[in-house]
Amino acid sequence: MADKLNVAIVGCGGISRYHLANILKTPAMQLTATMDVIESAARERAEEGGAGYHTTDLGRVLSDPGVDAVIICSTHSTHAEISLESVAAGKHVFCEKPPMMTVAEAHAIQKSVSESDVQYMGAWWFKHSPVTIRLRDVIEKPYFILFTVRIPPEQNRRNKVMFGPDAGPGAHRVDDPEGPYGADGVFDNGGYALYWIWHVMRSQPVEIYAMGYGGKPTSTSTIVIRFENGGVANSVFSDVGSGGIVPKYYGEVLAGSVSAATNRFRSLVFEGTDAEGFEEIYSEGTGILNDASGKPYRAGFDEEMEMFAKLCLEGGPNPMDVWEASVPTLIFEKAVQSMRERRPVAVDIREACWTPDGKLPKSVATFGDCVK
Numbered sequence: 486m487a488d489k490l491n492v493a494i495v496g497c498g499g500i501s502r503y504h505l506a507n508i509l510k511t512p513a514m515q516l517t518a519t520m521d522v523i524e525s526a527a528r529e530r531a532e533e534g535g536a537g538y539h540t541t542d543l544g545r546v547l548s549d550p551g552v553d554a555v556i557i558c559s560t561h562s563t564h565a566e567i568s569l570e571s572v573a574a575g576k577h578v579f580c581e582k583p584p585m586m587t588v589a590e591a592h593a594i595q596k597s598v599s600e601s602d603v604q605y606m607g608a609w610w611f612k613h614s615p616v617t618i619r620l621r622d623v624i625e626k627p628y629f630i631l632f633t634v635r636i637p638p639e640q641n642r643r644n645k646v647m648f649g650p651d652a653g654p655g656a657h658r659v660d661d662p663e664g665p666y667g668a669d670g671v672f673d674n675g676g677y678a679l680y681w682i683w684h685v686m687r688s689q690p691v692e693i694y695a696m697g698y699g700g701k702p703t704s705t706s707t708i709v710i711r712f713e714n715g716g717v718a719n720s721v722f723s724d725v726g727s728g729g730i731v732p733k734y735y736g737e738v739l740a741g742s743v744s745a746a747t748n749r750f751r752s753l754v755f756e757g758t759d760a761e762g763f764e765e766i767y768s769e770g771t772g773i774l775n776d777a778s779g780k781p782y783r784a785g786f787d788e789e790m791e792m793f794a795k796l797c798l799e800g801g802p803n804p805m806d807v808w809e810a811s812v813p814t815l816i817f818e819k820a821v822q823s824m825r826e827r828r829p830v831a832v833d834i835r836e837a838c839w840t841p842d843g844k845l846p847k848s849v850a851t852f853g854d855c856v857k
Contacts, residue, residue, distance in 0.1 A: 752764060
């Protein structure tokens, strides 16, 4: 068994910088190459990470026998195509969120992975947060979940595309022509909420009713999800303001006599139980979360490269396989349909999954618990 996983970063934009830091901190990983359609971006990441070479040619990376795996950090609309090409080339794949934009793309990747010997890992990192793990240990059967995502206009990347790099609070379009599919849209950042709600509820969705601004699909929206267990969840997304009080990510989980809330995964508080949460002691930009005693906790993102390296080198349970990573895609697709048709839409979780035997994958049937 090899003792190092030789990886290439594909797509050298903003998120790749954070993955690079974790690659360099992972003893079982070696950065071999970087690739981006913008040569200067690929060169910059290569120089930062000590890669052997940089290129604008994806084919060079995929045909390189010295590359074992790719870390896909490109524009999210390219994720599925690059994943398919990488799997066909025999490369292990770690894919940033969202890994696929449609259920059809999800099925294509699932089939490709099933017919290969490669590992594929998705990147909905909230699953790995100690906040999520502790919350699920304490609350097993929620009745109601609220998850809100708020992107202030001045932080929205689409605003900067439409109004220029100096776009301020007054520059925004609630009816962005790319709608919920765009950068910083409801599936880009809000996809975390859709995954987290399903993972924490521990039940399959059966109905979705979503509404966007002006009665059409927009990122600023509310998505109500009804589950098999009778539970209800509400995912609220705004890219036109934050209110100035509630942080970017905020979640509540209510289960009768016990409830919980988390502020941007920096803290976790419980009500109705003596279970301990996490105080809000957070070092911005590091992903390190500490409890009151100073013991380090991580937000989930920083562990992903180590998880991926172990998966590829040693095998074992996948922290987030391609089927589990596809669940938010189905919920998102049904939500967009509901916005367009202005009515509730039925959901069957089996629609998210292609398998050789037609059975629901264990990772989906257990709501992501199969890694334990």
